[in-house]
Amino acid sequence: MTDRTYRVTEIVGTxxxxxxxxxxxxIMRASQTLRHLDWFEVTEIRGHIxxxxxxxxxxxxxxxxxxxxx
Amino acid sequence: MTDRTYRVTEIVGTxxxxxxxxxxxxIMRASQTLRHLDWFEVTEIRGHIxxxxxxxxxxxxxxxxxxxxx
Amino acid sequence: MTDRTYRVTEIVGTxxxxxxxxxxxxIMRASQTLRHLDWFEVTEIRGHIxxxxxxxxxxxxxxxxxxxxx
Amino acid sequence: MTDRTYRVTEIVGTxxxxxxxxxxxxIMRASQTLRHLDWFEVTEIRGHIxxxxxxxxxxxxxxxxxxxxx
Amino acid sequence: MTDRTYRVTEIVGTxxxxxxxxxxxxIMRASQTLRHLDWFEVTEIRGHIxxxxxxxxxxxxxxxxxxxxx
Amino acid sequence: MTDRTYRVTEIVGTxxxxxxxxxxxxIMRASQTLRHLDWFEVTEIRGHIxxxxxxxxxxxxxxxxxxxxx
Amino acid sequence: MTDRTYRVTEIVGTxxxxxxxxxxxxIMRASQTLRHLDWFEVTEIRGHIxxxxxxxxxxxxxxxxxxxxx
Amino acid sequence: MTDRTYRVTEIVGTxxxxxxxxxxxxIMRASQTLRHLDWFEVTEIRGHIxxxxxxxxxxxxxxxxxxxxx
Amino acid sequence: MTDRTYRVTEIVGTxxxxxxxxxxxxIMRASQTLRHLDWFEVTEIRGHIxxxxxxxxxxxxxxxxxxxxx
Amino acid sequence: MTDRTYRVTEIVGTxxxxxxxxxxxxIMRASQTLRHLDWFEVTEIRGHIxxxxxxxxxxxxxxxxxxxxx
Amino acid sequence: MTDRTYRVTEIVGTxxxxxxxxxxxxIMRASQTLRHLDWFEVTEIRGHIxxxxxxxxxxxxxxxxxxxxx
Amino acid sequence: MTDRTYRVTEIVGTxxxxxxxxxxxxIMRASQTLRHLDWFEVTEIRGHIxxxxxxxxxxxxxxxxxxxxx
Numbered sequence: 001m002t003d004r005t006y007r008v009t010e011i012v013g014t015x016x017x018x019x020x021x022x023x024x025x026x027i028m029r030a031s032q033t034l035r036h037l038d039w040f041e042v043t044e045i046r047g048h049i050x051x052x053x054x055x056x057x058x059x060x061x062x063x064x065x066x067x068x069x070x
Numbered sequence: 071m072t073d074r075t076y077r078v079t080e081i082v083g084t085x086x087x088x089x090x091x092x093x094x095x096x097i098m099r100a101s102q103t104l105r106h107l108d109w110f111e112v113t114e115i116r117g118h119i120x121x122x123x124x125x126x127x128x129x130x131x132x133x134x135x136x137x138x139x140x
Numbered sequence: 141m142t143d144r145t146y147r148v149t150e151i152v153g154t155x156x157x158x159x160x161x162x163x164x165x166x167i168m169r170a171s172q173t174l175r176h177l178d179w180f181e182v183t184e185i186r187g188h189i190x191x192x193x194x195x196x197x198x199x200x201x202x203x204x205x206x207x208x209x210x
Numbered sequence: 211m212t213d214r215t216y217r218v219t220e221i222v223g224t225x226x227x228x229x230x231x232x233x234x235x236x237i238m239r240a241s242q243t244l245r246h247l248d249w250f251e252v253t254e255i256r257g258h259i260x261x262x263x264x265x266x267x268x269x270x271x272x273x274x275x276x277x278x279x280x
Numbered sequence: 281m282t283d284r285t286y287r288v289t290e291i292v293g294t295x296x297x298x299x300x301x302x303x304x305x306x307i308m309r310a311s312q313t314l315r316h317l318d319w320f321e322v323t324e325i326r327g328h329i330x331x332x333x334x335x336x337x338x339x340x341x342x343x344x345x346x347x348x349x350x
Numbered sequence: 351m352t353d354r355t356y357r358v359t360e361i362v363g364t365x366x367x368x369x370x371x372x373x374x375x376x377i378m379r380a381s382q383t384l385r386h387l388d389w390f391e392v393t394e395i396r397g398h399i400x401x402x403x404x405x406x407x408x409x410x411x412x413x414x415x416x417x418x419x420x
Numbered sequence: 421m422t423d424r425t426y427r428v429t430e431i432v433g434t435x436x437x438x439x440x441x442x443x444x445x446x447i448m449r450a451s452q453t454l455r456h457l458d459w460f461e462v463t464e465i466r467g468h469i470x471x472x473x474x475x476x477x478x479x480x481x482x483x484x485x486x487x488x489x490x
Numbered sequence: 491m492t493d494r495t496y497r498v499t500e501i502v503g504t505x506x507x508x509x510x511x512x513x514x515x516x517i518m519r520a521s522q523t524l525r526h527l528d529w530f531e532v533t534e535i536r537g538h539i540x541x542x543x544x545x546x547x548x549x550x551x552x553x554x555x556x557x558x559x560x
Numbered sequence: 561m562t563d564r565t566y567r568v569t570e571i572v573g574t575x576x577x578x579x580x581x582x583x584x585x586x587i588m589r590a591s592q593t594l595r596h597l598d599w600f601e602v603t604e605i606r607g608h609i610x611x612x613x614x615x616x617x618x619x620x621x622x623x624x625x626x627x628x629x630x
Numbered sequence: 631m632t633d634r635t636y637r638v639t640e641i642v643g644t645x646x647x648x649x650x651x652x653x654x655x656x657i658m659r660a661s662q663t664l665r666h667l668d669w670f671e672v673t674e675i676r677g678h679i680x681x682x683x684x685x686x687x688x689x690x691x692x693x694x695x696x697x698x699x700x
Numbered sequence: 701m702t703d704r705t706y707r708v709t710e711i712v713g714t715x716x717x718x719x720x721x722x723x724x725x726x727i728m729r730a731s732q733t734l735r736h737l738d739w740f741e742v743t744e745i746r747g748h749i750x751x752x753x754x755x756x757x758x759x760x761x762x763x764x765x766x767x768x769x770x
Numbered sequence: 771m772t773d774r775t776y777r778v779t780e781i782v783g784t785x786x787x788x789x790x791x792x793x794x795x796x797i798m799r800a801s802q803t804l805r806h807l808d809w810f811e812v813t814e815i816r817g818h819i820x821x822x823x824x825x826x827x828x829x830x831x832x833x834x835x836x837x838x839x840x
Contacts, residue, residue, distance in 0.1 A: 360498035360500075362554065364496075379495035380495070
């Protein structure tokens with residue numbers, strides 16, 4: 001087996017609903033343009049407040065994916 | 071437009087139910103005494119355990135709000 | 141009252157379902173072998189991705205428990 | 211001389227012009243409501259971008275001030 | 281039981297005598313204006329030196345207190 | 351409104367003149383190839399020294415931009 | 421001489437009296453069940469406040485001890 | 491001389507053999523698709539263990555490269 | 561498949577020879593008493609110097625292992 | 631070419647005028663006693679406030695310089 | 701008044717007696733060879749354990765001192 | 771036995787060959803001008819890349835040495 005190399009990119013997923021949904025939304029969108037997504041790691045949990053309520057959650061994530069042999 | 075200044079205060083929201091609810095509880099309580107709440111950022115996720123079960127979640131947050139022109 | 145000492149151990153709870161469930165799964169398993177569990181603190185939120193979807197959440201936690209007087 | 215106590219509060223100063231001006235704007239606004247401001251410490255330098263240009267700088271600062279003897 | 285919310289404020293206690301006394305001085309002063317103080321956490325230990333001797337210790341602390349139901 | 355996803359990329363802007371100019375140079379160059387730039391966050395301030403003078407400032411920044419719906 | 425391996429465990433020592441005593445209490449209790457204790461490193465200094473006074477200090481420590489050859 | 495801008499990307503190099511080889515493998519693979527690689531900085535050293543032995547080393551790295559004038 | 565829980569323990573491996581060997585020595589010793597070792601993460605690289613030469617390398621590591629279903 | 635070794639020393643430059651000037655002042659003073667200064671890295675941005683205005687900026691920096699072959 | 705520059709050096713003070721004494725011992729020794737000592741900041745609190753008791757405290761400190769005009 | 775004080779200085783060792791050699795080169799050079807070197811701690815691992823290959827490794831280290839009684 002060859003020694004694989006991975007790339008790590010950083011995204012921010014958002015949701016008006018919940019933390020979990022913000023993570024899933026970000027992963028879902030990233031998987032549309034990046035192949036071989038392998039893992040994620042949450043780096044930041046923030047959100048915007050509007051009129052005393054959470055307008056949307058923003059979850060920063062590092063997302064790792066395997067590079068194909070070139 | 072004038073250059074706004076924001077203040078950031080730190081709170082801990084709690085809930086016996088879930089992480090999301092602890093965040094919402096903290097924001098809701100803060101919005102009763104602070105006006106112009108604009109964003110939050112989670113700084114710590116902890117909780118107490120009682121008899122092997124999570125008694126309550128404690129989510130530390132920084133909460134930012136706009137200062138009115140004085 | 142004597143001055144208590146606590147030990148802190150580190151675990152990773154996992155769940156295919158949600159962050160909250162990964163935390164609960166880890167605490168539940170830890171409480172089977174450790175007595176007097178008192179608090180937890182989340183140190184890391186990661187997960188594995190399979191075919192563009194979250195296969196499971198992995199939540200790293202420090203878990204504190206009271207040592208009995210020896 | 212008695213042993214003084216200080217409070218530290220966190221603000222975000224903004225400016226469309228420069229980092230230095232964002233810091234000065236924040237300090238100036240804080241000094242309108244807080245007495246005995248003594249020091250500041252920059253904790254975060256961010257900004258918003260609009261149409262490829264910096265719309266405004268946002269500088270997070272801790273600001274310390276002496277509490278009067280009560 | 282309702283879900284409580286806490287606020288966290290940052291202070292710097294000082295003492296010419298010892299670390300412990302600087303912590304106690306800060307807590308004592310904070311308790312004169314804040315009710316329901318619940319915990320503290322040391323964030324920074326510094327001090328000033330004068331003529332080769334420690335003139336005073338400065339201990340930065342986060343101090344948490346329970347917000348009353350509003 | 352759909353839940354947006356953002357990507358965060360890291361750049362280093364440089365300038366022989368000032369910190370502010372190094373930030374502006376980096377943002378300007380990034381905006382030539384990335385659309386919808388939304389915010390930046392300074393992560394590192396360094397520089398090279400030549401003959402006892404600052405030859406150029408190097409400012410590391412995270413730059414966030416909105417991903418278009420795919 | 422063989423290459424030794426050490427284990428590091430985390431404890432929280434407490435005392436109603438002082439920081440130093442909280443450290444000593446934690447080490448003393450740990451030494452009742454762990455052999456070959458070699459070093460400690462303070463990771464956290466906290467405490468509980470009751471009626472405006474420090475009820476007890478809590479000092480988090482990593483404690484290292486040599487594993488015996490197996 | 492114009493003021494250059496650099497991009498920083500994050501990769502994970504792996505090797506079954508050694509730390510140094512994991513770094514070299516990652517750099518080698520990155521240089522196949524990125525031009526003007528200029529520096530790297532190790533951010534994380536991890537690895538997988540299989541049957542009590544290190545199956546492979548995983549070294550996280552930031553890799554910087556100069557952007558061409560556009 | 562059930563949701564697994566992992567424990568993370570911290571060790572320090574040492575070697576008079578090299579970083580890689582210090583890591584391997586620590587893992588090897590840990591695998592004599594812990595089953596299902598799954599991953600490691602380096603947290604600290606230190607060493608002792610004697611007469612101007614490196615007497616031994618000390619590599620701090622977190623080591624994760626799967627808990628068996630109880 | 632031999633393998634060079636560098637030393638890193640920490641300084642605090644100050645200025646009543648601006649951040650940039652505080653950095654330049656520190657580098658200028660350091661270059662009077664240290665030869666072969668090669669790079670700097672800002673580690674802390676603070677300042678003193680007097681009568682609601684910034685009395686002086688204090689910029690902490692690490693400064694690296696090449697050691698001559700001995 | 702000219703803009704002063706400070707140097708920051710790192711020391712480790714030790715004591716068999718207490719944290720406070722380890723800090724004082726380090727400052728006292730540093731003041732024998734460095735003039736114009738102005739402040740210190742604790743960066744690390746460690747210690748060695750011998751036969752289940754604390755053999756000595758080791759307190760890492762940054763110590764700042766004013767450089768004379770050259 | 772008197773209470774010793776240590777100084778900690780920061781160096782960067784380099785090597786075109788390997789991480790271990792960069793560490794050894796730095797220690798070797800430091801030991802030519804500093805007596806009583808006692809320990810080192812790696813703080814940063816970086817390197818320069820030239821034509822897709824690692825030109826040299828740069829390992830930042832803190833190096834501690836005992837101060838002689840003055």
